[in-house]
Amino acid sequence: MSRRAVVTGLGFITSIGNDRATVTESLRTLRSGIETIEFLKNPAITVKVAGTIKEFVTESPSWRDWRYPERYDFPREALRSIPPHGLYAMCATEQALLDAGLQRSDLTDGTTGLYCASAGSPSLTHLHVQQMHATRGERGNPMSVVAAIAGTLNFNLAARYGIRGAVSGFVAACASSSHALGCALDDIRLGRQTRMLIVGGEDLNAESVLGFAAMRALSTNPTAAQASRPFDRERDGFVVSGGATCLILEELETARRRGAPIYAELAGWGQAADGYNVAVSHPEGLGLADAIQRALADAQVKPCDIDYVSAHATSTATGDRSEALAIKSVFSPSGSRPTISSTKGITGHPLSMAGVMEAAFCSIALRDGFIPGNKNLVVADEACDGLNLAQETMETAPTVILNNTSGFGGSNVCHVLRRFPAE
Amino acid sequence: MEQPLSSTPPSSASTAASTLVRHFPVEVRDAFDRFRAGRSPADADIVVLAVVNDHMPNKVAGATATPIDPTRLIEDLGFDSIAITEMVFFLEDLFQVRIANEEILRVRTVGELRSFLREKLGASAPTSRA
Numbered sequence: 001m002s003r004r005a006v007v008t009g010l011g012f013i014t015s016i017g018n019d020r021a022t023v024t025e026s027l028r029t030l031r032s033g034i035e036t037i038e039f040l041k042n043p044a045i046t047v048k049v050a051g052t053i054k055e056f057v058t059e060s061p062s063w064r065d066w067r068y069p070e071r072y073d074f075p076r077e078a079l080r081s082i083p084p085h086g087l088y089a090m091c092a093t094e095q096a097l098l099d100a101g102l103q104r105s106d107l108t109d110g111t112t113g114l115y116c117a118s119a120g121s122p123s124l125t126h127l128h129v130q131q132m133h134a135t136r137g138e139r140g141n142p143m144s145v146v147a148a149i150a151g152t153l154n155f156n157l158a159a160r161y162g163i164r165g166a167v168s169g170f171v172a173a174c175a176s177s178s179h180a181l182g183c184a185l186d187d188i189r190l191g192r193q194t195r196m197l198i199v200g201g202e203d204l205n206a207e208s209v210l211g212f213a214a215m216r217a218l219s220t221n222p223t224a225a226q227a228s229r230p231f232d233r234e235r236d237g238f239v240v241s242g243g244a245t246c247l248i249l250e251e252l253e254t255a256r257r258r259g260a261p262i263y264a265e266l267a268g269w270g271q272a273a274d275g276y277n278v279a280v281s282h283p284e285g286l287g288l289a290d291a292i293q294r295a296l297a298d299a300q301v302k303p304c305d306i307d308y309v310s311a312h313a314t315s316t317a318t319g320d321r322s323e324a325l326a327i328k329s330v331f332s333p334s335g336s337r338p339t340i341s342s343t344k345g346i347t348g349h350p351l352s353m354a355g356v357m358e359a360a361f362c363s364i365a366l367r368d369g370f371i372p373g374n375k376n377l378v379v380a381d382e383a384c385d386g387l388n389l390a391q392e393t394m395e396t397a398p399t400v401i402l403n404n405t406s407g408f409g410g411s412n413v414c415h416v417l418r419r420f421p422a423e
Numbered sequence: 424m425e426q427p428l429s430s431t432p433p434s435s436a437s438t439a440a441s442t443l444v445r446h447f448p449v450e451v452r453d454a455f456d457r458f459r460a461g462r463s464p465a466d467a468d469i470v471v472l473a474v475v476n477d478h479m480p481n482k483v484a485g486a487t488a489t490p491i492d493p494t495r496l497i498e499d500l501g502f503d504s505i506a507i508t509e510m511v512f513f514l515e516d517l518f519q520v521r522i523a524n525e526e527i528l529r530v531r532t533v534g535e536l537r538s539f540l541r542e543k544l545g546a547s548a549p550t551s552r553a
Contacts, residue, residue: 064446077480080509139515142508 009100009248015051051241051348083121113166117176175407178355200353204242229376230342241348270294274410285326345375369397492534
């Protein structure tokens with residue numbers, strides 16, 4: 001595989017920060033982005049916390065009522081057809097382009113593509129369906145489809161940035177943006193594209209959160225800073241977050257020629273499914289273990305080359321256990337013990353955007369030389385026996401990172417990122 | 424995205440319409456109130472021009488700041504078909520009228536839109552839900 005791909009730009013609207021510097025500081029200090037929240041003004045709802053998005057007010061379905069930082073200036077045509085996470089995504093993309101030293105005019109010649117992931121906007125869908133029923137189907141908002149369905153990010157961002165290469169969206173629940181990133185790498189390797197924007201985003205409101213409460217998958221711990229506790233024995237479910245992340249992936253020689261800043265190399269990826277359950281992960285982590293093996297093979301690295309595993313672990317009883325067992329099954333036979341942590345202890349779980357957000361975190365960790373700790377890990381689950389879990393952030397520079405992601409239906413996707421230059 | 428309250432029941436249609444113009448300048452909101460009280464075409468014109476201005480996608484360089492009658496919605500103001508659809512949806516909610524596709528397809532300029540709505544609103548005035 002002669003063509004290589006590197007990360008050259010990052011943008012964040014996340015619970016732990018709305019720019020790279022703030023996100024980096026939060027990762028280093030394990031500053032939590034999780035806050036107390038009351039959904040639907042109903043104190044009886046058992047979910048009391050979420051990974052909130054600061055500086056943005058997007059409760060209203062009308063973009064006219066939204067408030068966001070003045071440093072962003074969007075025309076009407078960019079705002080008219082987006083959900084809240086579309087706004088977050090545009091802000092993250094603006095940051096990433098600036099970070100990568102790219103102009104909008106650099107994106108329009110067909111060599112740049114865009115892969116996105118989101119669940120769409122449940123709140124806007126609800127509103128539009130309600131309006132449709134109220135008029136017995138006679139009237140509907142003209143933006144009801146493009147602003148609300150899964151795909152809204154790729155529709156809107158491709159139009160705004162004039163992107164004429166590969167444009168698509170990925171729908172695999174919490175693994176979605178990891179598929180987007182992996183397929184983007186393939187497109188660059190195959191010579192189909194020289195640059196890809198990968199964007200994940202999610203709303204954060206009652207409609208995006210409470211469906212998971214109905215599944216009894218969410219933490220009911222009311223103490224915001226302690227509710228998300230991946231791998232900890234006292235974990236009781238995940239904490240939902242939202243926001244957006246944009247990661248720019250470029251063919252190495254193209255990036256070099258234009259003097260782009262390079263965070264890290266995306267060296268490989270792999271995916272495999274559990275074939276087991278619609279929502280619950282395989283009890284032994286079978287699919288995830290296969291995905292890890294495939295990612296390592298694709299990147300041509302051995303288990304002993306991995307010095308940090310950025311875990312998907314969301315703080316659920318079943319999922320974290322499955323992941324611990326999957327990691328063991330891959331690494332223990334060779335006796336390698338990479339450092340492991342999940343950043344969801346501070347971010348919460350941003351669903352579709354988790355994979356690209358955490359790949360972006362890994363890129364920062366590789367460039368800046370640290371390993372984020374695992375917030376709220378006090379006593380590890382017994383399934384983690386023998387694993388090298390990092391409670392605190394370590395000022396140790398990783399060289400090769402494995403980034404795990406899992407989603408409903410048993411989709412598992414893993415990336416391997418390498419420090420660049422390697423030595 | 425903008426959300427005209429199309430599902431609002433008739434009893435609260437007046438409140439809903441006021442909500443729709445909440446972001447317009449005070450002189451436009453006043454004109455809207457006067458229109459609802461007196462059905463003056465001149466007041467309707469003020470509101471319609473504000474709605475046109477408000478739905479311009481801000482894409483075409485040199486787009487006219489204050490639309491005048493001969494100004495073409497698509498060629499001069501940069502409207503695309505979805506912006507026209509959005510504006511029609513807004514006007515329907517605001518004035519509590521129904522506008523058919525074949526009607527709006529005949530409208531090409533700001534002046535034609537004004538004339539069309541004057542006629543439409545005159546016809547619907549006695550039974551308006553507002």
